[in-house]
């Protein structure tokens with residue numbers, strides 16, 4: 001077997017390991033059998049991942065003598081719906097997996113969130129394993145136990161905290177990911193630098209091409225990201241404090257996703273986060289919290305890496321400031337009318353601002369949209 | 378304010394109180410305000426309960442200055458569906474309740490399970506209050522934190538453990554309950570005697586008429602039931618052991634419910650439990666575990682109280698032994714092909730039998746169905 005990088009997630013009885021490295025998928029069977037030799041497995045995946053990688057996974061499970069069945073859903077954010085949730089739950093129950101068996105979430109963040117939520121509630125809680133196949137899922141969504149689906153009122157509004165028993169991040173599986181999806185995941189990698197790790201951001205500014213190309217730099221970037229997230233999650237599992245830092249760029253980003261109808265042709269999650277992080281830095285600069293140069297440094301790196309950084313780059317536009325504000329206030333991070341944003345005091349100096357005045361955000365967004373109009377004209 | 382009987386449910390940080398007594402509903406506002414003066418409330422109820430008691434509840438909340446909105450669903454087991462779950466979640470999100478606010482489950486066990494599950498997953502977990510209005514809900518479903526909905530594969534297969542913050546059991550609200558529904562709840566009261574409290578069963582044999590009539594005997598029976606359940610739940614919150622005793626009669630009962638299509642005209646939950654408890658005692662006697670007289674003593678009391686005790690009493694029949702077994706093996710209490718049943722060694726001496734041979738159950742059911750045919754003919 002290979003010797004992957006191991007990142008522990010320390011959560012008492014719910015602790016688990018993230019394994020990171022090339023060639024982990026063909027070893028999945030052996031590694032899962034080591035964890036639970038008798039378990040039966042129900043794989044949840046999407047059509048894209050199934051076409052490219054399912055045969056490798058099932059061959060590996062067969063070799064280890066593990067019984068398995070597979071449920072395949074349509075790819076894309078639209079599958080994080082009540083309807084697909086019901087379909088996956090009924091599909092899992094039809095496989096007759098029992099409480100000690102495992103659900104395997106095999107795909108990007110959509111599959112991880114959807115299958116993880118189903119695992120959380122089938123028979124009031126089944127064990128599950130994350131085998132993330134997108135960069136975004138490897139560095140973010142597969143770690144930390146947040147699972148859920150979307151409501152028409154907003155993203156991830158229905159869900160559970162449910163920790164996996166194991167995360168297998170095969171970095172070579174990312175080779176089949178489209179450039180656009182890889183870049184979207186890269187936005188979340190850069191996020192860890194911007195949250196609290198300036199040296200990592202500086203390293204990314206120098207090494208991002210190697211991260212995209214694959215090999216050691218990619219593994220290293222994924223491991224740093226997972227370690228950062230694992231640390232934050234271990235200190236604040238259910239987001240009563242520090243964990244909110246992981247939402248840097250997400251309040252704006254989720255609003256953009258909502259107003260583009262979660263249509264991945266127009267915007268994918270990581271692109272929303274990229275634009276959202278730039279907006280968070282611009283808003284921080286506008287409030288005088290960080291230097292006026294910060295936003296363009298952040299935007300410069302993300303743009304160089306091929307990510308959108310401005311609202312006007314969203315094809316088809318995103319509506320009015322009022323519509324954005326409506327989406328923002330329905331997002332999770334709202335308390336008694338005051339808004340919570342992740343803002344920054346400098347590179348890698350993000351903090352939780354609990355008392356943001358909605359009027360200030362509205363004014364800022366109106367200005368941004370006016371700018372966008374000019375660029376668009 | 379009145380001085381209700383108080384039963385504590387001791388679960389560390391998730392501890393709460395069950396208050397039992399007449400006239401609690403008009404005091405709900407004051408009691409909730411004492412717990413959380415600023416909370417906003419989203420009431421989930423069904424059409425029947427709304428017509429009879431919603432005005433009392435909302436008047437009480439208004440008096441206490443608590444903001445509230447209401448979501449009303451259709452009465453009956455059919456509301457424990459994916460579709461109604463989605464409707465309730467979206468309805469709750471539309472009220473813009475936030476993570477510190479409360480969902481109030483105001484109704485019978487269906488509402489408690491449905492609204493409790495929605496509360497468990499909205500924004501990954503909201504607080505909630507149970508105001509149970511059926512006898513079954515007051516003595517059983519509102520206590521202990523099991524919430525969930527049904528799948529076509531079986532009852533309660535999708536759900537969460539989510540403890541309420543308070544349970545208000547107004548015993549006078551039960552006066553509007555139909556005789557049939559009251560009796561159905563009485564089956565769960567008798568269950569506590571049969572599990573581990575023979576003196577309570579003897580007391581019920583003497584006092585069941587007073588329990589039905591109302592007043593002190595009713596309050597006492599509800600309090601004994603809640604204390605019994607609270608004790609078991611405190612010792613085994615997530616059903617890794619002892620808590621399974623509460624399923625006495627439920628494995629058979631759930632199968633009967635499934636095969637009557639959860640159609641309350643044919644069978645309601647408590648009626649299924651009544652027949653199921655008699656079957657559990659008959660099966661125990663057949664295995665030589667308890668005396669041959671036990672089943673008829675149990676059946677005698679339940680029948681006297683107006684409950685069905687035989688399969689042939691289910692209008693329309695319940696299918697074949699094979700169909701019943703299929704429903705039983707899809708129920709939750711299955712491990713590696715062996716069946717788990719709650720069996721008994723005598724009055725109030727129930728125990729968890731983990732290794733029941735499916736063939737023995739099939740044989741027993743075939744015999745029962747043949748008997749039923751004879752009675753039916």
Ligand SMILES: NC(=O)c1ccc[n+]([C@@H]2O[C@H](COP(=O)([O-])OP(=O)(O)OC[C@H]3O[C@@H](n4cnc5c(N)ncnc54)[C@H](O)[C@@H]3O)[C@@H](O)[C@H]2O)c1
Pocket residue numbers: 046047048049052075076077080107108109110111113133134135136137140141142143144145146147155156173174175176177178181184268269270
């Ligand atoms: N739970 C969390 O903590 C958390 C954190 C961040 C994001 N998320 C969620 O993650 C989701 C976004 O994740 P995502 O970007 O992975 O989306 P995704 O799952 O839709 O994957 C993106 C696309 O890439 C395809 N794909 C995945 N792996 C592939 C591979 N190896 N080769 C080829 N194609 C592949 C998928 O089929 C899909 O079309 C959002 O719903 C977001 O809300 C959750």
Ligand SMILES: NC(=O)c1ccc[n+]([C@@H]2O[C@H](COP(=O)([O-])OP(=O)(O)OC[C@H]3O[C@@H](n4cnc5c(N)ncnc54)[C@H](O)[C@@H]3O)[C@@H](O)[C@H]2O)c1
Pocket residue numbers: 423424425426429452453454457484485486487488490510511512513514517518519520521522523524532533550551552553554555558561645646647
């Ligand atoms: N969560 C648990 O631990 C647990 C335990 C036992 C049962 N249950 C569940 O509880 C459900 C059965 O509960 P139930 O019997 O209360 O069913 P229910 O909620 O359907 O109520 C029965 C009927 O009585 C009506 N009703 C309720 N209160 C009334 C009142 N005060 N006056 C007039 N009508 C009233 C309802 O509208 C309904 O028509 C089942 O789904 C069962 O699975 C859950």
